[in-house]
Amino acid sequence: MTPLVIIAAYLALLLLLGVVSSRFSKGTAADYFLASRGIGSFLLVMSLFGTTMTAFALVGSTGESFKAGIGVYGLMASSSGIVHSACFFLVGIKLWSFGKQHGYITQIQFFRDRFESDGLGLVLFPILVGLIIPYLLIGVMGAGVTIEKVTEGALPSLFAAHGVGPAAVKAGAIPYWLGSAVICVIVLIYVFLGGVRGTAWANAMQTLIFMVLGVVTFVVISDKLGGVANATAMVQRENPEKLRRTVREGDPLTRYHQNLAVYQKRLADWEAKPAETRGAKPEAVSRPESLGYLHFLSYLFIPLSVGMFPHLFQHWLTARSAKTFRLAVILHPVLIMIVWVPCVLVGVWATSAIVDGRPVVPYGFTNPNAVLGLLVSKLATPMLSGLLTAGILAAIMSSLDSQFLCIGSIFANDIAAHYLGHDRVTDRQRVLLGRGFVVLIVLVTYLLALRRPGGVFTLGVWCFSGFASLFPLVFAAVYWRRVTKAGAYACVLSAAVTWLWLFAQSRYGANPSFLFLDMMPVATITMVSTVALVLVSLLTKPPQTGTIGKFFSRPESRQAHA
């Protein structure tokens, strides 16, 4: 019951924050979508970090390191520290300055202007929205699963036990459908009340919460495992491959062998049952493998997605001045480190931790994303368990809110107001249109989430790959005068075709470890889109002098010109 009370109190606090931030609203579309471009350094740091770190930062980092070892830090965290800050510094500040000077609210407005093309916006709109939906799905599903798991036993008179095998849920748990619906509604309410200002405030609070709770969890768990040195020593003894990126011939691979034994027993039991009572077939166990150099190198392309996330673009435009970006550029790698290092260590320790003669994570445990929750429920108090759940929900919601707002913004501004006529759509109507579209998208996402599609995390990596492969478009738009409208179309279309082809090769995400030429598919897609952009631009007529002057002359000379 304690975790449920803490979660409820936390959600109530978020609603209160939405109400308070709504009091600062000026009632205009620019204020709702961009906080009147008045966000300061601290809020920008927190909202950029909170938005880029999804639930994956706490739950996924622990789960991935449990599965693959310490290599995930270099693969996903330190690379992001370098590349995200590069995107903020090299792309974000420039886009902020264009937004400030030319009054942009959305990414598509910028691309339409920069490439002198109305149609480009129409091509980009479904791609951007389509790539965000899997991202939303991860958050909505993650929230439902988390709440269901930690509230087991809380309200037994209301909710009965259900499910079989690993999917079994004990009596009293808030059902998945209800938990995910509540989170969607709470985020919608505070986004609707506070607009981007509300999301920035909520993100700041939520980011602080999940950072502090991550560190507290690390301290508590390491203490229960007999101290940090003992926890690592157990891994060195039983599963040393988790402390490096190779698997050696003589490694004991204790967890793998024990998992295999459990799997074989489960499979035999499953085969012995009549078909109608079997349930799902037990999940096969993979043998640990070494991480390839090219795989590691090519993962560097994934964080480039930050340069093309429409919700990040919107956060950049909220900055009060260019100088506001300074703190975010510098602190972002350190904030990632503060969250990821403890989580990666906890995930690695979980592979080998033995308490009272029994493994803390039972052998045969097949859901890496549930490892953190399991460790906390076994090793910490119900109070910490509730707080950590609030931290996980904070990480989920701090991404969902920005995405909800951004989807509404691009629909209201780039489709509705753009085609109905900007002079015919009032600020209030624009905000209402944005809200209506968000509700529609959230409803679609929620209905998809109810089907619990498998491999949703793999789909997430594919959607990041899609955004990353469009990075050459934004980079060229900002730095290359010679890039043309035809080059932009070639970039977008070649990225889409290559993405679809490789996605089909991976059996539509069914193969989660799919590599192409030993590299992450994103590397090939991005290289293809870059080549297409450069070649077609060079072969087509350069943009008009007026357009080049608008984006490449110094601001003061532009103002003098005007």
Add this chain to the structure above:
Amino acid sequence: MKKLVYGLIILLLILHQDFWWWDNSETLVFGFIPIGLAYQAGVSLAAAVLWALAVKYCWPSETDTIEEGSEAAGPASGGEGRA
């Protein structure tokens, strides 16, 4: 200085590939952090230092002149200036 800072950032991207610790699970920093992880945490700290240098020496100074109220009438595709 600007070229040096960008050069150092490219060097950091190369150093991030740390194949020299790829196969090491024996060396522990502070007695509990595997060297491969400690090294990558060091990469994160180095990234923060290098981006601080970039902010100091590679800052796009032309953006500092953009002040409140410097918005144009609004983009052709609509925007706050046209709302």
